Amino acid sequence: MKARVLLxxxxxDLAGVSxxxxxxxEGLTAADVFRLxxxxxxxLASYDxxxxxxxxxxxxxxxxxxxxxDEVAFIPPVxxxxxxxxx
Amino acid sequence: MKARVLLxxxxxDLAGVSxxxxxxxEGLTAADVFRLxxxxxxxLASYDxxxxxxxxxxxxxxxxxxxxxDEVAFIPPVxxxxxxxxx
Amino acid sequence: xxIEVTAEPLDPQRAVELVRxxxxxxxxxxxxxxxxxxxxxxxxxxxxxxxPEMARRVMRELAEEAMGRWPIVDxxxxxxxxxxxxxxxxxxxxxxxxHRAEAFDAAHWLVDRLKERAPIWKKEVFEGGEEWxxxxxxxxx
Amino acid sequence: xxIEVTAEPLDPQRAVELVRxxxxxxxxxxxxxxxxxxxxxxxxxxxxxxxPEMARRVMRELAEEAMGRWPIVDxxxxxxxxxxxxxxxxxxxxxxxxHRAEAFDAAHWLVDRLKERAPIWKKEVFEGGEEWxxxxxxxxx
Numbered sequence: 528m529k530a531r532v533l534l535x536x537x538x539x540d541l542a543g544v545s546x547x548x549x550x551x552x553e554g555l556t557a558a559d560v561f562r563l564x565x566x567x568x569x570x571l572a573s574y575d576x577x578x579x580x581x582x583x584x585x586x587x588x589x590x591x592x593x594x595x596x597d598e599v600a601f602i603p604p605v606x607x608x609x610x611x612x613x614x
Numbered sequence: 615m616k617a618r619v620l621l622x623x624x625x626x627d628l629a630g631v632s633x634x635x636x637x638x639x640e641g642l643t644a645a646d647v648f649r650l651x652x653x654x655x656x657x658l659a660s661y662d663x664x665x666x667x668x669x670x671x672x673x674x675x676x677x678x679x680x681x682x683x684d685e686v687a688f689i690p691p692v693x694x695x696x697x698x699x700x701x
Numbered sequence: 702x703x704i705e706v707t708a709e710p711l712d713p714q715r716a717v718e719l720v721r722x723x724x725x726x727x728x729x730x731x732x733x734x735x736x737x738x739x740x741x742x743x744x745x746x747x748x749x750x751x752x753p754e755m756a757r758r759v760m761r762e763l764a765e766e767a768m769g770r771w772p773i774v775d776x777x778x779x780x781x782x783x784x785x786x787x788x789x790x791x792x793x794x795x796x797x798x799x800h801r802a803e804a805f806d807a808a809h810w811l812v813d814r815l816k817e818r819a820p821i822w823k824k825e826v827f828e829g830g831e832e833w834x835x836x837x838x839x840x841x842x
Numbered sequence: 843x844x845i846e847v848t849a850e851p852l853d854p855q856r857a858v859e860l861v862r863x864x865x866x867x868x869x870x871x872x873x874x875x876x877x878x879x880x881x882x883x884x885x886x887x888x889x890x891x892x893x894p895e896m897a898r899r900v901m902r903e904l905a906e907e908a909m910g911r912w913p914i915v916d917x918x919x920x921x922x923x924x925x926x927x928x929x930x931x932x933x934x935x936x937x938x939x940x941h942r943a944e945a946f947d948a949a950h951w952l953v954d955r956l957k958e959r960a961p962i963w964k965k966e967v968f969e970g971g972e973e974w975x976x977x978x979x980x981x982x983x
Contacts, residue, residue: 533893535891535892535893535961535963536891536963536965536974536976537963537974537976539891540974576976577979578979579979579980579981579982580982581893581896581961584893584895584896584899585896585899585982586959586980586981586982586983587982588982591982600893600896600961602893602961602980603963603974603976604976604977604978604979605957605958605959605960605961605962605963605977605978605979605980606957606962606963606964606974606975606976606977606978607890607892607897607921607932607933607956607957607960607961607962607963607964608874608921608932608933608953608956608957608960608962609726609727609801609873609874609875609876609877609931609932609933610726610874610875610876610877610880610885610888610932610964620752622750622751622752622820622822623750623822623824623833623835624822624833624835626750627833663835664838665838666838666839666840666841667841668752668755668820671752671754671755671758672755672758672841673818673839673840673841673842674841675841678841687752687755687820689752689820689839690822690833690835691835691836691837691838692816692817692818692819692820692821692822692836692837692838692839693816693821693822693823693833693834693835693836693837694749694751694756694780694791694792694815694816694819694820694821694822694823695733695780695791695792695812695815695816695819695821696732696733696734696735696736696790696791696792696867696868696942697733697734697735697736697739697744697747697791697823697867712855713854713855713858713871714853714854714855717854717873721875721929723877723878723928723929724877724878724879725875725877726874726875726876726877727872727873727874727875728872728873728875729870729871729872729873729949730854730870730871730872730873731868731869731870731871731942731945731946732858732868732869732870732871733867733868733942734862734866734867734868734869734938735867736864736865736866736867736940737864737865738865787864788862788864797875799877801872801874801950801953802950804872805872805946805949805950808870808946809942809943809946812942
């Protein structure tokens with residue numbers, strides 16, 4: 528079973544890659560796949576900020592099951608838009 | 615004593631002129647000058663909507679005294695901007 | 702601050718450039734546009750009349766008041782007069798600020814006040830007639 | 843509805859044209875602009891990273907939600923990615939509506955939601971270093 532993983536922003540810098548195909552076991556959740564990546568890319572072990580998860584380009588909970596062929600994205604806190612703050 | 619009078623929008627159409635020099639007496643108010651104009655331009659007699667007054671390009675009350683050389687503008691309800699309504 | 706009453710077409714890109722500063726992260730632009738219908742009538746075009754010197758003064762005073770009320774960086778207010786076709790822009794308000802909430806609030810406030818106080822009038826020419834639109838009666842203050 | 847994630851410069855005039863309709867009397871445009879300082883640091887430039895396919899989906903879903911919440915006519919959301927200099931526009935939101943209050947409210951709401959949910963990130967390059975800015979953590983819903 529394989530999943531395509533996507534890393535963005537600081538995660539991409541820490542891992543040194545922005546995407547990869549990884550072999551995953553049965554019954555893994557999105558959060559499990561991140562722990563698996565922390566083993567494959569030791570730079571990710573130091574990531575200590577909150578994390579959101581997307582499977583096939585939709586936000587999911589950390590417990591969301593990952594299936595064969597899924598695209599799993601790890602989403603640090605987002606910061607799009609301009610550099611204005613809200614108030 | 616003279617004043618320069620300015621008429622806009624519907625007032626201009628009713629009077630048939632947009633500005634005039636008029637001879638005024640001592641102690642007239644802005645509202646008095648409008649009544650004087652209604653005598654000079656009979657079309658203005660039919661104007662029945664609310665009216666605001668400006669002397670020398672500032673809004674004033676109807677009782678504001680008009681002095682020699684003043685520019686007196688008669689301001690129907692305004693409608694600048696686009697054609698959107700507020701809600 | 703930039704204030705303009707003009708018969709020339711209004712350009713939103715230019716309004717943005719007039720207020721943009723390197724220390725402002727947000728720009729909000731409002732465009733008042735001539736609509737193709739009003740009060741159930743099909744509008745053919747509009748004619749805007751104004752007392753230009755006084756309109757500029759009222760616009761400037763309101764822009765100054767907005768800059769006192771909100772921590773905004775700059776304001777541009779441009780009003781077009783004369784003949785306007787459907788789809789053309791009659792009013793452009795642009796506000797820049799460090800924070801977006803202030804730019805939205807100040808631009809909205811300015812548009813509302815301008816429509817209440819600027820000595821500018823529109824005549825609607827529709828199928829079968831024409832009429833001066835009478836909106837808000839300004840009061841002295 | 844128009845949604846775009848692009849490395850090309852964003853043009854407010856084009857955003858206005860994308861949403862303008864003959865039955866909409868108001869257009870509100872928001873520009874998010876790169877500021878020359880942040881958190882007391884002098885910013886040299888920004889790099890925007892994105893998950894483009896998902897960013898487009900999130901932008902489209904939020905635009906649809908705005909069109910359901912307010913009686914607005916059309917929405918355009920454009921986000922630039924890649925290298926942006928100080929003064930350049932990173933986000934453009936344009937909303938058209940018959941009534942101005944709705945255009946202001948919907949545009950403000952959309953900008954707030956986009957900053958919370960769109961999978962887009964900026965790296966600030968300032969004098970003496972660089973840092974990925976981490977803002978809002980999106981939640982599933």
